[in-house]
Every structure is written in C-alpha cells, then in structure tokens.
Amino acid sequence: MNESIKSIPDGVVVVLTGRLDSKNAAETLTMIRAAMSPSAKRVVFDFNALVFMASAGLGVLVQSAGLAKANGGSAHHFGASPAIIQLLRIAGLGSVITPYQVQPESTKAPA
Amino acid sequence: MNTAEHLTTFPAIAIFLAGLAFFFHGLDGVKESLKSMAGRSLRQRIERFTSTGALAALWGFILGALAQSSTAASFIVTGFVSSRLLTLRRALTMIAWANLGTVVLPFIASFDIRTAIAMILGVGGLLATFRAGREFLLPAWRGLFMLGLLMLGLQFLKDATSGIPDEPWFRQFAQTLGDSLVFGFVVGIASRLVIQSTSAIVVIVVTFVNSGILTDSQAAMMVHGAGVGVGATVLLMGRSSHGLPRQLAYFQAIINSGAGAILALEVLTTKLTGIPSLMDLIRNTITSDSSRMLAIVYVVQQSLCVGIAELCGGRWTQWLNRLSPPTDAQNLATPMYIDQGAGVDSTSFLDMIAREQARIVERLPDILDCVRSDGERTMAECNHMAESCKSLGAEIHHALRELSQTRLDRQDAEQLLALDIKQRAVDQLVTEVAHFARASLDERRTSETGSDSDGNALLFGMTEGLHLVLSQLVECDRSRVPSDVSMLLMIVSDRGDLMEQLRADIAASTSHGARPGLQYTLALFERAMWLVGKAVPAAANGNDGLDGLDGIGGTGDTDSTLNDPTNQTPATSNSLQHT
Numbered sequence: 001m002n003e004s005i006k007s008i009p010d011g012v013v014v015v016l017t018g019r020l021d022s023k024n025a026a027e028t029l030t031m032i033r034a035a036m037s038p039s040a041k042r043v044v045f046d047f048n049a050l051v052f053m054a055s056a057g058l059g060v061l062v063q064s065a066g067l068a069k070a071n072g073g074s075a076h077h078f079g080a081s082p083a084i085i086q087l088l089r090i091a092g093l094g095s096v097i098t099p100y101q102v103q104p105e106s107t108k109a110p111a
Numbered sequence: 112m113n114t115a116e117h118l119t120t121f122p123a124i125a126i127f128l129a130g131l132a133f134f135f136h137g138l139d140g141v142k143e144s145l146k147s148m149a150g151r152s153l154r155q156r157i158e159r160f161t162s163t164g165a166l167a168a169l170w171g172f173i174l175g176a177l178a179q180s181s182t183a184a185s186f187i188v189t190g191f192v193s194s195r196l197l198t199l200r201r202a203l204t205m206i207a208w209a210n211l212g213t214v215v216l217p218f219i220a221s222f223d224i225r226t227a228i229a230m231i232l233g234v235g236g237l238l239a240t241f242r243a244g245r246e247f248l249l250p251a252w253r254g255l256f257m258l259g260l261l262m263l264g265l266q267f268l269k270d271a272t273s274g275i276p277d278e279p280w281f282r283q284f285a286q287t288l289g290d291s292l293v294f295g296f297v298v299g300i301a302s303r304l305v306i307q308s309t310s311a312i313v314v315i316v317v318t319f320v321n322s323g324i325l326t327d328s329q330a331a332m333m334v335h336g337a338g339v340g341v342g343a344t345v346l347l348m349g350r351s352s353h354g355l356p357r358q359l360a361y362f363q364a365i366i367n368s369g370a371g372a373i374l375a376l377e378v379l380t381t382k383l384t385g386i387p388s389l390m391d392l393i394r395n396t397i398t399s400d401s402s403r404m405l406a407i408v409y410v411v412q413q414s415l416c417v418g419i420a421e422l423c424g425g426r427w428t429q430w431l432n433r434l435s436p437p438t439d440a441q442n443l444a445t446p447m448y449i450d451q452g453a454g455v456d457s458t459s460f461l462d463m464i465a466r467e468q469a470r471i472v473e474r475l476p477d478i479l480d481c482v483r484s485d486g487e488r489t490m491a492e493c494n495h496m497a498e499s500c501k502s503l504g505a506e507i508h509h510a511l512r513e514l515s516q517t518r519l520d521r522q523d524a525e526q527l528l529a530l531d532i533k534q535r536a537v538d539q540l541v542t543e544v545a546h547f548a549r550a551s552l553d554e555r556r557t558s559e560t561g562s563d564s565d566g567n568a569l570l571f572g573m574t575e576g577l578h579l580v581l582s583q584l585v586e587c588d589r590s591r592v593p594s595d596v597s598m599l600l601m602i603v604s605d606r607g608d609l610m611e612q613l614r615a616d617i618a619a620s621t622s623h624g625a626r627p628g629l630q631y632t633l634a635l636f637e638r639a640m641w642l643v644g645k646a647v648p649a650a651a652n653g654n655d656g657l658d659g660l661d662g663i664g665g666t667g668d669t670d671s672t673l674n675d676p677t678n679q680t681p682a683t684s685n686s687l688q689h690t
Contacts, residue, residue, distance in 0.1 A: 021485055022485050054483070054575055066595060069594065086568055086569075089572070090569070090572030091576030091580075091602070092576060092603060092609070093602065095601060
C-alpha cells in the first residue's frame with residue numbers, strides 16, 4: 001500500500017493504491033489525521049489504483065468522514081472499481097462517503 | 112452389555128469402536144448439559160458443596176468410587192470446570208482424590224457397575240423423554256443420560272478388551288517377559304491404554320501371579336506402568352481440547368505418571384541394591400497373599416497421586432496455565448467484574464455489569480474472524496467465542512435479575528432497564544453474527560464450487576460491512592463520542608431499500624441461480640445490522656435506551672423484562688419473515 005495525500009483548497013485528496021486492510025489501515029488513518037487541518041472541510045479519496053479494501057479500510061473511510069463532518073464538511077470518493085462501489089454500498093457507506101463526480105484539477109498527476 | 116465371554120476379534124473391534132463413540136458422545140453431552148444448567152444459583156450451590164479443600168476431596172473420592180474410573184472422573188470434572196460450575200483449584204483436588212476413590216470398588220467386588228449404568232441411562236433417558244418436572248430440569252435429565260452413555264462407553268471399552276488376557280498369544284507373550292521388570296512396566300502402560308481401568312488391570316495381574324506367569328515384582332511393575340498409562344490415556348483422549356480441559360488432562364497425567372514412575376523406580380532400585388522393597392514391607396508386616404499385596408500397592412500408588420497433588424498445592428494453577436494457557440473464549444466466559452460485586456452499592460454494581468457487557472461487545476467482531484479475509488480464527492474457535500459471549504450474557508442477566516429484586520432509586524432503575532434491553536440486543540446479535548458466519552462460510556464454498564464471482568463479492572461485502580459496523584460499535588461503546596454514535600446509526604439505519612435491491616439482484620442474477628442460501632445469509636446480515644442499531648450505547652444515543660425495547664422482546668413492563676430473561680420474542684424483520 002502506497003498512499004499519498006495532496007492538499008486542495010478546502011481539504012485533502014487521499015490517493016490509495018494496492019490494498020487497504022488491517023495491515024496498513026492504522027498508518028493510513030494517522031497520515032490522514034495529520035494532514036487534516038481544522039479548516040479542512042473535505043476529504044476526497046482517489047480509488048483509481050485501489051485493488052482491495054477490507055473492513056479496516058472501510059473503518060479508515062468512516063473515521064475520515066467523521067473528521068470532515070466534525071469540521072462541517074463531508075467525504076467523497078472517485079475512481080472506484082465496481083467491486084469497491086459494491087462494497088461501499090453493502091456496507092452502508094453510500095451516504096457517509098459520496099461519489100465525487102468531477103476529478104478536481106489539483107489532484108491530477110503532475111506533468 | 113456382558114459380552115466379554117463370547118468375544119471374537121471382529122465383534123471386539125466393533126464393541127471397542129462403539130465404546131469410543133459412546134464415550135466421546137456422552138462426554139460432549141455431559142458438557143453441553145452442564146453448560147445449560149450453569150447459572151449463578153447452581154454455581155453457588157456447588158461452591159457451597161466444595162467450599163473447602165476437604166469437601167472437594169470428599170466429593171472427588173465419591174466420584175472416583177462411583178465412576179470406577181479415574182479417566183471418567185477426570186472428564187466429568189472437566190465438564191464442571193468448562194461450565195464454570197467449579198473452580199480450577201477445587202477441580203484439581205477433586206481429580207486427585209477421585210484417583211483414590213477408584214480403589215474402593217475392587218474391594219467390594221459384589222457391586223456391579225453395569226446395573227448402575229443401566230439405571231442411570233434408564234432414569235435419565237426416561238425423565239428427559241417425558242420432560243419430567245420443571246423445564247429447567249431438562250438439561251439435568253439429559254446430562255444424567257449422557258453420563259450413563261459415557262460410562263457405558265467405558266464399560267464397552269473394558270468389555271472389548273477383557274478377553275485379551277485369556278488369549279493364548281497373550282499368555283505366551285506374558286511368559287516371554289521372563290524376569291524383566293522394565294518389560295512388565297511397559298506392558299502395564301500398554302494395557303492401561305487399551306483396558307480403560309487400572310483396577311481391572313490389578314485384577315488381571317493377580318490372576319497371572321496366581322498362575323505363576325508373573326512374579327510379585329513384575330506384577331507390581333505392571334500396576335505402576337498402568338499409572339503412567341492413565342496419564343497417556345487422558346492426554347490421548349483430551350488431545351483436541353485446549354485451555355482448561357487440557358490443563359486438567361495434564362494434571363491427571365502428571366500425578367498418575369509421577370506416582371507410577373516413582374514406585375517403579377523404587378522397585379528397580381530395591382532390586383539392584385537389595386534394600387527391602389515396598390512389596391517386602393507389605394509381605395513382612397501386613398499380608399503375604401499376592402492379591403492383597405497388589406491391592407495394597409495399588410492403594411499406595413493412588414495415595415501417592417493425592418500426595419503429589421497436595422504437595423505442590425497452589426503452584427499447580429501457575430504451572431498448568433503455562434502448560435496450556437486458557438483460551439480467549441474461556442477467559443471471556445469468566446466474569447471479571449460481577450463476581451466481585453458482593454457487598455457493593457447498586458450504582459457501582461451496575462457499573463460493573465456495564466463493564467462486563469462491554470467485554471462481550473468487544474469480542475463481537477471476532478466471531479466473524481473465520482470468514483474474514485484477514486481473520487485468524489477457525490470456525491470452531493469462532494463458535495466457542497460466541498458460546499462464551501452467551502455464557503457471559505447469561506451471567507449478566509442473572510446479575511441484573513438479582514439487582515432488580517433490591518430497592519433501587521429511579522436513576523439506577525433506569526440504568527438497569529437500559530442495560531437489560533441492551534443485553535437482549537447483544538445476546539441476539541451474538542446469535543445472528545454466529546449464524547451469519549456459518550451461513551456465509553457455507554455459501555462461500557458453494558460460490559467457489561460454482562465459480563460464482565457475483566455471489567463471492569456479495570458475501571465479501573456483507574462480511575466486511577458487518578465487521579465494520581461491529582468494530583464501530585466497539586469504538587462507540589468505548590468512547591461514547593456522540594459524533595461516532597450518530598455516524599454508526601447513519602450506517603446501520605434505513606437499509607430497507609438497499610436490502611430490497613440486493614434481494615432483487617440475487618433473484619435476477621443468472622450466475623446466482625436459485626440461491627436460497629444466499630438470500631438467507633443476506634437476511635441474517637440485515638438483521639444483524641438492525642440489531643447493531645439497537646445495541647448502540649444508550650447514553651450517547653440521545654435517548655434513555657428504552658426505545659430499543661421495540662422488537663427486542665420486551666414489553667415495556669420492567670418486572671416482566673427482568674424476571675424472565677429467557678422469555679424473548681425474537682424480533683422479526685421483513686426479510687426474516689420473507690425467508
């Protein structure tokens with residue numbers, strides 16, 4: 001798992017790659033917590049390179065959404081595979097972390 | 112049952128196998144029945160009966176005398192300990208003295224254990240079949256029947272092997288022993304592994320001595336070898352057990368093997384040095400009759416078992432914990448707080464009950480371990496975990512019921528009611544999660560066999576989703592942070608449309624085919640999710656916890672809720688009714 005966190009004007013974009021499970025969930029959450037300033041209202045997850053997520057990974061999403069909500073904001077995702085979308089749906093996270101339709105400019109990979 | 116005289120090889124094997132089956136089935140049945148009966152009141156009664164070491168020793172002695180087998184006595188006591196009806200310390204005393212109790216019946220040869228077994232089977236079986244007495248007595252009758260089955264199994268094992276000493280090949284084999292004491296010892300071990308009774312071996316050995324096949328010293332060595340054989344048998348029969356039952360098996364093995372080995376060394380040493388042996392001492396001071404001499408040697412050996420057990424006293428617990436640490440499930444089943452609640456005020460006792468309840472909630476995600484992608488537990492371990500949760504839940508209900516019979520102020524009464532309601536939700540959640548794990552495992556196998564990737568994805572989503580909300584429930588129970596609680600409620604609430612859609616997906620999918628099992632698993636998942644919502648901490652839930660009463664089985668009547676925790680009306684969701 002290689003995750004990177006990029007700042008956007010009103011929050012952070014978390015790029016997840018590979019697997020997000022009990023082996024790396026705590027570490028990922030710590031990174032997100034450190035990156036989220038009190039003014040960060042949005043946390044956006046980039047799932048383009050995420051291939052697998054277990055319940056510990058779902059826990060990271062819930063905790064992050066909680067942080068954003070505490071700041072008066074919300075959590076979103078984009079680039080999820082059908083399997084990840086199905087997982088989020090069954091787990092009941094449809095209203096906790098909503099799809100981010102347009103990929104923000106600032107999250108595009110640098111040239 | 113009296114089959115020994117006519118045994119030929121094939122029937123002997125059949126009877127031996129039946130004996131093993133009866134023994135293990137009876138053993139499981141005794142344990143299950145004891146678990147059903149293991150309430151606080153019964154435990155308090157048994158605690159009174161074994162309140163001192165002397166009383167535990169007396170009961171152990173009686174048990175050994177009645178069971179006529181140290182192996183059977185050992186496994187019966189294990190059942191009591193597994194059901195938490197007996198503390199480990201008292202159980203050790205009982206097992207040690209049960210060994211000595213087994214020496215009684217060989218001296219009262221007229222007592223026929225078969226009659227006793229038939230009586231136990233008959234009385235227990237009939238009372239269980241006709242559900243005699245009150246409902247709570249049913250597990251006791253079943254337990255009695257299962258005890259009879261266990262003893263019948265041991266009797267079959269004895270019967271199947273009792274013809275062996277009469278076989279010409281065995282007599283020839285015994286004659287080839289010559290004067291070898293070590294060989295006698297080894298044969299003693301092997302005999303005890305096959306013939307499940309040391310006292311029976313003593314009787315056989317006496318006939319050999321009388322017919323001149325064995326010398327007195329060789330016969331003594333066979334009895335000592337049989338002591339070591341008891342240890343080997345107990346370890347062999349309890350090899351699949353873990354934690355406390357394994358500890359008791361080790362204890363029985365150590366004291367019996369120790370006693371047998373010490374006395375065998377004594378025989379060898381005296382033979383080599385020419386110092387008068389125990390046999391010489393008995394011959395010169397008590398009796399020169401071989402059968403009586405061997406009987407006394409047997410008594411000395413069994414007394415030595417007790418001596419070894421008593422000599423090490425309180426250190427056994429420490430040693431046995433090191434040899435076979437208690438399992439997670441066993442630790443969970445043991446109350447940590449409410450057993451220490453005697454004499455404390457009601458508010459503190461309620462706090463203790465809440466802590467005990469939190470221990471169950473903390474282990475809920477573990478019940479799913481066997482079906483999770485990164486879980487480490489087996490199905491059996493997950494089942495044990497669920498059983499332990501239920502066992503601790505029963506303790507909590509008893510504690511709440513006891514407390515409800517005392518005078519409480521309004522605040523305490525409300526907290527008691529909230530705890531009771533939550534416990535009902537948690538109890539049902541344990542059951543549903545365990546059912547879900549089992550159903551999910553079955554369905555996963557079906558999906559893998561049929562290469563059904565959609566079915567697998569759905570099962571994976573449900574398992575990880577349920578694990579997520581259970582883990583969140585644990586967090587909420589610990590922290591009670593209102594935002595966490597509201598997040599959890601948001602996840603578990605209003606899933607009706609989603610579930611309907613998933614059900615329709617399964618029905619429509621050609622790859623799923625007709626999969627009622629998958630629909631059933633989905634229904635269990637839905638119900639577990641709903642129950643999580645009911646088990647969310649009441650204080651942080653923004654209500655007094657009483658709205659959780661709906662569908663959990665309460666009626667809003669405080670007395671009826673607390674006085675009969677078993678009288679639960681299972682909550683029904685649409686999906687379950689549909690199923």
